[in-house]
Amino acid sequence: MTVTDAGALAGHDLDAVRADLGAARTALAGAAARTEDLLASLPEPSQRSPEQRDVAARRKNATRILRAAFLDTHADTVHDELTGGRTRHLRVAELAARAATVFPGLVPTAARLETERARPQAEKEGDEIDQGVFFRALLRAPGAGPHLLDAMLRPTPRALGLLPEYARTGTADLGSVRLERVGGAAHLTMCRVDCLNAEDDRQIDDMETAVDLALLDERVEVCVLRGGEMTHPRYRGRRVFSAGINLKALHGGGISLVDFLLRRELGYIHKIFRGVLAEAPPNPWSRTVEKPWVAAVDTFAIGGGAQILLMFDHVLAAADAYFSLPAAAEGIVPGAANFRLTRAVGPRLARQVILDGRRIRAAEPEGRLVFDEVHESEDLDAAVERSAERLRGPAVTANRRMLNLAEESPAAFRGYLAEFALHQALRLYSPDVIAKAGRFTARGPGSD
Numbered sequence: 001m002t003v004t005d006a007g008a009l010a011g012h013d014l015d016a017v018r019a020d021l022g023a024a025r026t027a028l029a030g031a032a033a034r035t036e037d038l039l040a041s042l043p044e045p046s047q048r049s050p051e052q053r054d055v056a057a058r059r060k061n062a063t064r065i066l067r068a069a070f071l072d073t074h075a076d077t078v079h080d081e082l083t084g085g086r087t088r089h090l091r092v093a094e095l096a097a098r099a100a101t102v103f104p105g106l107v108p109t110a111a112r113l114e115t116e117r118a119r120p121q122a123e124k125e126g127d128e129i130d131q132g133v134f135f136r137a138l139l140r141a142p143g144a145g146p147h148l149l150d151a152m153l154r155p156t157p158r159a160l161g162l163l164p165e166y167a168r169t170g171t172a173d174l175g176s177v178r179l180e181r182v183g184g185a186a187h188l189t190m191c192r193v194d195c196l197n198a199e200d201d202r203q204i205d206d207m208e209t210a211v212d213l214a215l216l217d218e219r220v221e222v223c224v225l226r227g228g229e230m231t232h233p234r235y236r237g238r239r240v241f242s243a244g245i246n247l248k249a250l251h252g253g254g255i256s257l258v259d260f261l262l263r264r265e266l267g268y269i270h271k272i273f274r275g276v277l278a279e280a281p282p283n284p285w286s287r288t289v290e291k292p293w294v295a296a297v298d299t300f301a302i303g304g305g306a307q308i309l310l311m312f313d314h315v316l317a318a319a320d321a322y323f324s325l326p327a328a329a330e331g332i333v334p335g336a337a338n339f340r341l342t343r344a345v346g347p348r349l350a351r352q353v354i355l356d357g358r359r360i361r362a363a364e365p366e367g368r369l370v371f372d373e374v375h376e377s378e379d380l381d382a383a384v385e386r387s388a389e390r391l392r393g394p395a396v397t398a399n400r401r402m403l404n405l406a407e408e409s410p411a412a413f414r415g416y417l418a419e420f421a422l423h424q425a426l427r428l429y430s431p432d433v434i435a436k437a438g439r440f441t442a443r444g445p446g447s448d
Helices: 011-017 021-040 050-082 092-102 110-117 128-140 144-153 157-169 201-216 247-251 257-274 304-309 337-345 347-356 365-369 377-390 396-407 410-428 431-443
Strands: 171-173 177-182 185-190 222-227 293-297 300-302 314-318 322-324 373-375
Touching (some): 011 021, 011 050, 021 050, 050 092, 050 128, 092 128, 092 144, 128 257, 128 410, 157 171, 177 201, 201 257, 222 377, 257 304, 257 410, 293 377, 300 304, 304 322, 304 337, 314 377, 337 347, 337 410
Parallel strands (some): 300 322, 314 373
Antiparallel strands (some): 177 185
């Protein structure tokens, strides 16, 4: 999205949103209000004629270019105002909600988003694209970006509320994830039996809560993630790791940019890799509480399930399991896999997996680039226990921290996520994704 795309914009509009902050916010609010008036004069998105759709698209895109120009100039100042000079650590949903109030016209209001959520994906206005513009700018900004990463590494209020009871009992049933402390290991079991552990907003919340609890548990030295036994007729009684994004939820409009896609990458996945930011970490030389992580893949890890494996210190698989990232088939960006898969499997194989949809089977030679160990299904339980025990060594955490820093700097991750925020939002509302989501829905709940 560049200024040259905006033939409908007068030069003074762009100059106005790049002026001092007071004048710029007034100019942006006025331009956004005029766009809202135009959209309100049109029928609902699903009932518009081709000409009306074209008018609406041109006007929305022109206003988005103004928002991008405003944020290119004022991102750090905007963020400072929203966070009280970076004294408040607001998560992505909180930042977006506050920005809608403090800077009218910058991002959609709560009322607008509520209207959008009630619509199937194909009938939405596409307001979340404006959130993508917003978070792209904040993540790129030198002050706002690192502060936002820190905010998202903090434990959630839900986890802090559950921590005393979990610490006492060693168990927590969060709904779609069960957590149990066994010896010095925290075992997280994904148990969405209705959809083969396909992810939606609910599972993202449960996963982040479970990750926080496991990391904050002083009696836990290593964490293990595995799928539970399914009731799906095709996989009844078998463990399944993950079927990826819940395409039924996507088609129905239930997959959100902020509460699902951005929270997922900046929240629980980043915490698995980088640790949870604690007020009083046990190690005074580190701001985060970090622990080694083991993943065990039964059956398959598709899409989002495959993405998270790239964050683990040790990955085991059943001999008949496979790994896939069907991004081209779904039409969306597979999270941060484009950023991380190349270093795991090399650039050629990464392109085969992401662009061509190649599956990597645990039993084939390339499987060892993803899976550290491959076992028969009946031997996997014991192999998981052995792996967890090996990673309880006293020097493991320090070494994994240095390995992670060498592999992926916070600045590089932030730069990737900035572009992901915008381009994933654009893909969510592209005609091909909407059409494909409908077809995939008929096949099942996940990405297979």
